[in-house]
Amino acid sequence: MKKEPLSDRRKFILNMARGAGLATIGGFVWSAFIGEATASSLILRPPGAINENDFLKTCIKCGLCVEACPYDTLLLAKPGDNKPLGTPYFVARDIPCYMCPDIPCVPVCPTGALDESSVTTDGVLDINVADMGLAVIDDNSCIAFWGIQCDACYRACPLLGEAITIEYTKNERTGKHAFMKPVVVPDICTGCGMCEQACVTEKPAIFILPREVAEGRAGDYYIKGWDKEDEKRLENATEIKTKTRLSERSAMDSLNDGLEDLY
């Protein structure tokens, strides 16, 4: 039996359905790829970069910051680098940020992914307030913590004596030497990476991590009660009630339960 040819309306609807079906398949594959390809949290951005999520949608990947950098610090992620493709980053161990006072990489950004206002103090560009990451010390592999004298990172730091300080403690093993331990001051450190580059150990014992990765967060439930400013954070705290079998009874009861004979 010969079938009737499909009506135009039916053809149109079927073609639209095919298109929609293909678009759904493509859309899922595409989204999955993008989700994986942009999920790189261990990446150091140029100074003034806005937070990573906004950065990924705002950076247009033009490379003007890379061209502006006089030290070839900044790179654009290539296929194979396993970083969000085309976005600027730097590897501190290879070439750190040398913290130019005029910050040439930031004002050239056409999209505001590098935010001039975040590296400006009193209307003047100020690289010392940049926040590219935070230096972290692995005191297990840092030879200064072993008692061997080394202050390479301390000397390399562009904010000498501010972002990295030296803590003197007694070396009990010898009884007559001092440990001179480097300590990072998180509020001052800009994450430029000059310490990481200067570190003398085979794999650096001091290294830069994005601040989001390097830092913990106490949350609103722990307050420095002796600090008036810090106490203000209590306003954000909301109440959480935890229910367990014990909490059904009053605190007094649960503590003294079964001890009635003592009185």
Next chain:
Amino acid sequence: MATLWNNYRYTILRRVTQIGLLVLYFGANAWGWTILMGNLSSSLFLDFVPMSDPYAAMQMVAAGAALAVDLLIGVAVVTIFYMIIGGRAFCSWVCPINMITDAANWLRRVLEIDRTGVKKQPASRNMRYWVLALSLIISFIMGITAFEFISPISMVHRGIIFGLGFGWAAMLTIFLFDLFVLKNGWCGHICPLGGFYSLLGKFSLIRVHHLEENCTLCMKCKVVCPEVQVLHMIGKESLPVLSGECTNCARCIEVCDDDALEFSIRKLAQNKQETASS
């Protein structure tokens, strides 16, 4: 020599433009030239005029990014140029992928791949508009510029300026796809940027114009045209090529031995037609 020039004059000009732009961009990164800095996503001309990819900006809007003033000015410059003057000229005069797909297309003709039997194109050229819409939907849902993270155009262009990495794989993929899988596959079917410029340049002034009275129906133009559906009037009617999908590559003009195709300005073309008919 004169015929060589005559048959390839626009191709030569296009290659000079494409490669010249790449050299200028490359020089900006390698030797600090300030003529043309950045790349096709966003650049700075003569250290002063910003130029930005309007399609990238559309994805940014969809993703929810705030657009900076510099970017908006750059987008306006590019949009106005292609919308009013160039049409889809970006694709054949600027885009570096064009050299790859032209090469694939040329080899396809030399190897006579189209005579292997598979005549009908298995995919619709409207696919690019679906990809264009899809890129904006994904940008919106994922909060990220969806095409910019997979675009082989930017990958190759960035690669040439800033270091290629595995970008050669993208170049080879497109070449092989266009050569063996689908004729004009990337530029003519899939690329959403091409789709975007097809829509943007629909009403631009520079048009290829067909003069039916000169046409000898040799159909050389249809053999070389990468968007052959735009030449539907060949041998039938004297009309300008009005489809936005025409890339103004001018291959049809230079292969025509009978002066049946030429560049014209849209308005003048229409006026001439009116005076001829009245």
